[in-house]
Amino acid sequence: MFIFGVLTMTALHQMKDVLGPGGYRIYANAFGRSPTRFHASISNPNTTTSRLVALACQVMLKARDAGISPTEIVRDAASIECGGEGAASLRVQLETLLGVRDVERLRMAAGASEACFAKALDKPTARHAPHFKAILSALRLLSQQGGDLNSLVNELLAMQHQNQIAA
8 A cells, every 4th residue: 555645555666666676775775774674664554664765755756757866866865964973963954944844744744653753853873764864855856956845745745634534
């Protein structure tokens, strides 16, 4: 089941659509994850990882539609420094780009708990931080091209709401 779109598919299938047949391997390797474990996590639509990857894929699809390569997004995301010496936390970077209100709305679109969300944004080594880095990277590249990020967040929330009604 695909949580953030009209079609019913797992995050694995969506990742293949965005990055190609071996997309999950590209994504997992970029963030230093085991492709086998990552594959298992995104094959189950009920995991937080699957929901976050689905959201990241939705944002990457929008970026791809704007002419931005999803592979470029993943490479850029893997290089994002956060929370280290002299680097702003992932939360601060997202809030600077979107605003506090839209960052919370992004959490709701991802279906992530507040605890998971806080940990991923405030701890650079958190398990789910790479997915938010991918989202941040795609949003940053979209904003550089003049994309309307507020309407994108609204669209993501609307898709999530539509799927909740369908379920």
